Amino acid sequence: MSTQTFEPKASQQPANLVQIGDSIEDVIQRRLAEERARLEREAGLQQREVHHFKRPQERPFTKDERTHTTLLFGGLTWKHEKLVHGALEGLGYKAQAVPTPNVKAFQTGKEYGNNGQCNPTYFTVGNLVQFLQSLEEQGVSREEIIDKYVFFTAGACGPCRFGMYEAEYRLALRNSGFDGFRVLLFQQSGGLSQSDAEAGLEMNLDFFLGILNALNCGDVMNEVAYAIRPYETQAGEADRVLDETMEYMHEVFRTKRPWKLDEGMSKYLGGFSDTAEYIGKFVNQIRGDEYTSALHKCRDQFNTIEVDRLRVKPIVKITGEFWAQTTEGDGNFNMFKFLEREGAQVLVEPIGTWIMYMMHQVVQKYKDFKGLEEGAVLPPIWNVGKRAKIEIGYRQKVAKLKLAEAIFKSEYHKIVDSLGGIAHHLADQYELQRLGHPFYNSRAGGGEGHLEVAKNIYYSNKDLAHMVLSVKPFGCMPSTQSDGAQSAVVSNYKDMIYLPIETSGEGEINAHSRVQMALGEAKNKAKKEFAQVLETNGLTLDQCRAWVEAHPEAKRPMYHVPHTKGVIGQAANFVCHIAEQLKTERAN
Numbered sequence: 001m002s003t004q005t006f007e008p009k010a011s012q013q014p015a016n017l018v019q020i021g022d023s024i025e026d027v028i029q030r031r032l033a034e035e036r037a038r039l040e041r042e043a044g045l046q047q048r049e050v051h052h053f054k055r056p057q058e059r060p061f062t063k064d065e066r067t068h069t070t071l072l073f074g075g076l077t078w079k080h081e082k083l084v085h086g087a088l089e090g091l092g093y094k095a096q097a098v099p100t101p102n103v104k105a106f107q108t109g110k111e112y113g114n115n116g117q118c119n120p121t122y123f124t125v126g127n128l129v130q131f132l133q134s135l136e137e138q139g140v141s142r143e144e145i146i147d148k149y150v151f152f153t154a155g156a157c158g159p160c161r162f163g164m165y166e167a168e169y170r171l172a173l174r175n176s177g178f179d180g181f182r183v184l185l186f187q188q189s190g191g192l193s194q195s196d197a198e199a200g201l202e203m204n205l206d207f208f209l210g211i212l213n214a215l216n217c218g219d220v221m222n223e224v225a226y227a228i229r230p231y232e233t234q235a236g237e238a239d240r241v242l243d244e245t246m247e248y249m250h251e252v253f254r255t256k257r258p259w260k261l262d263e264g265m266s267k268y269l270g271g272f273s274d275t276a277e278y279i280g281k282f283v284n285q286i287r288g289d290e291y292t293s294a295l296h297k298c299r300d301q302f303n304t305i306e307v308d309r310l311r312v313k314p315i316v317k318i319t320g321e322f323w324a325q326t327t328e329g330d331g332n333f334n335m336f337k338f339l340e341r342e343g344a345q346v347l348v349e350p351i352g353t354w355i356m357y358m359m360h361q362v363v364q365k366y367k368d369f370k371g372l373e374e375g376a377v378l379p380p381i382w383n384v385g386k387r388a389k390i391e392i393g394y395r396q397k398v399a400k401l402k403l404a405e406a407i408f409k410s411e412y413h414k415i416v417d418s419l420g421g422i423a424h425h426l427a428d429q430y431e432l433q434r435l436g437h438p439f440y441n442s443r444a445g446g447g448e449g450h451l452e453v454a455k456n457i458y459y460s461n462k463d464l465a466h467m468v469l470s471v472k473p474f475g476c477m478p479s480t481q482s483d484g485a486q487s488a489v490v491s492n493y494k495d496m497i498y499l500p501i502e503t504s505g506e507g508e509i510n511a512h513s514r515v516q517m518a519l520g521e522a523k524n525k526a527k528k529e530f531a532q533v534l535e536t537n538g539l540t541l542d543q544c545r546a547w548v549e550a551h552p553e554a555k556r557p558m559y560h561v562p563h564t565k566g567v568i569g570q571a572a573n574f575v576c577h578i579a580e581q582l583k584t585e586r587a588n
C-alpha cells in the first residue's frame with residue numbers, strides 16, 4: 001500500500017475532508033464511507049450491525065488435565081476406532097470412541113445445527129451431542145462433562161463444507177446447552193506438528209505414527225474380514241475371529257510405548273539428541289516388527305476359518321464421499337451389511353487412499369506454484385543463480401513429500417503382507433490422477449476430488465470389481481460435481497456397472513431397492529464370467545470341488561489364489577487356478 005502523503009492546497013480541497021498527514025488511502029476510504037452513507041440515506045436503508053462468527057475462546061486442554069480428561073473421537077469404523085483407542089491409551093491419554101452415528105443422531109444434528117448442511121455434518125455433529133446427552137442421562141453432570149471430556153476431530157479450511165465442521169460442532173454444542181465444551185482440531189492441511197496443538201494433546205511424531213499405524217492396521221483388518229465373510233462355510237466365524245483379533249491388536253497398540261533415545265546417549269549427543277531421536281523413531285517404525293509379528297498371529301487366526309471359494313459372488317467396490325463410504329451404520333443405510341445379505345462381496349475403501357491423496361495434492365500444489373511466492377514472477381531466464389535456487393528449493397520440497405508417500409505406501413503394504421496378502425495394495429495416486437483428470441480436473445479440491453471418478457475407472461478396468469457403488473451424502477458439493485462427470489465416464493466405458501446412491505437420513509428402502517436392481521446385473525455378470533471360465537478351462541463345478549477336497553489347504557482364506565487377467569470374481573479366479581494346478585499335476 002502506498003505511504004505517499006496527500007499535501008492539499010487549501011484553495012483546492014474542502015478543509016473537512018483532508019487533514020495534514022493523511023495518506024491518499026485514508027482520504028479515499030473516508031470519501032467512500034461518506035458517499036456510501038449518503039446513498040444509503042437516500043435509499044432509506046438502515047445500517048445494521050454485522051455479527052460475524054468468531055471462534056469462541058475455549059479453555060485450553062492442558063497437560064495436567066490429561067489423567068482425568070477423556071478424549072472423545074469417532075466417525076470411522078469400529079475397527080479403526082478400536083485401534084486408534086489403543087494407540088491413544090498407549091500415548092498416555094484417556095480415550096473413548098463415540099458410537100456409530102444413527103438416524104437419531106442425524107435428527108439431533110438437524111435440531112441443533114445450521115440448516116443446509118451436508119448429511120455427514122448432521123450425523124457427526126448430532127452424534128456428539130447425543131453422546132453427551134447420554135452421559136447426562138447416566139448421571140454425569142453437565143459441568144463435569146464440559147470439564148472432563150474433550151472432542152478430537154479432523155478439520156480443514158474448505159473448499160467444501162468440511163471447512164465448516166468445527167463451527168458446526170461449536171454451534172450445536174452451544175444450542176444444546178454444552179457451551180464451553182472443548183473441540184480439538186487435527187487440521188487436514190497441517191504437517192507433523194500441528195500449530196494449534198493444545199498442550200494437553202501433543203500432536204508430535206509419536207502421536208502421528210501411532211494414529212497412522214492404527215488407521216492402516218484398521219484398514220487392512222477391515223478389508224480382510226470383508227473378503228472372508230461371504231465365503232465362510234460356518235456363518236459367524238469371520239466375525240468371531242475378527243472380534244478376537246481386534247481385541248488382541250487393541251492390546252498391542254495399548255501396550256506399545258513410543259521409541260525413545262537412551263538417556264545416556266541423549267546426554268552424549270547433547271544438541272543433536274532431538275534430531276537423533278527423530279531419526280530413531282522413523283527407523284524404529286520402518287525396521288521394527290511389533291506390529292508385523294502381532295499381525296502374523298491375527299493372520300493365523302483368520303486362517304482357521306474354512307471358506308468355500310466356489311461360491312459365485314459379485315464384487316462390489318464402494319466409493320463415494322469419505323465419511324459415507326467409511327461408516328457402517330445409518331449414515332450409508334447400513335449398505336455393507338445389506339450388500340452381504342444380498343449375496344455380494346464388498347470391497348471397502350481404505351482410509352489409506354485418502355491419506356495418500358492428501359499427500360499427492362500437496363505435491364501437485366508445489367508443482368503448480370513452483371517459483372511463485374506471494375505473487376512473485378519467475379526471474380528472467382538469464383538470471384541463472386536465482387532460477388537454480390528456486391529449482392533446488394522446489395525439488396527438495398517435492399523429494400520430501402515423495403519420500404513420505406513412498407514410506408507410507410511401503411508401511412501399508414507391509415501390513416497387507418503380514419496379514420496374509422489378501423487385502424489390496426493402495427491404488428497408485430499418479431495412475432488415479434491420469435485416469436480421472438480427463439473427466440474431473442485433478443486440481444479441483446474438496447471431498448474426494450477426482451478420486452470418485454478415477455476409482456470407478458480403476459476398479460472396473462483392472463478387473464477388480466463387477467460393480468462400483470458410490471455412496472454420496474445428501475447435499476455434498478464435490479460428490480454432486482463428480483456425479484455430472486460420471487455420466488461421461490459411463491458412456492466411455494460401456495461395460496461398467498456403476499450406481500450412485502444419495503444417502504440422506506431417510507429413504508433407506510428406496511436406496512436398497514435401487515442397489516438390488518444394479519446388483520442383479522452384477523450377479524449375472526459374475527455368473528456368466530464363472531460359466532465362461534469353466535468352459536474355457538474344460539472343467540465342471542464337480543471337478544473343481546473334487547480338487548478342493550483333495551487339497552484341503554485351499555479351503556483356508558490365506559491360501560494364495562493369483563489374479564488372472566480379465567477375470568474378476570473369486571470363484572472364477574479360483575477355477576483358473578485349479579485348471580493351472582491340474583495341468584501341473586498331470587504333467588508330473
Ligand code: SF4
Binds near residue numbers: 119160321322477478
Ligand atoms: S465432501 Fe461432501 S459430504 Fe463431505 S464434508 Fe464435503 S460437502 Fe460434506
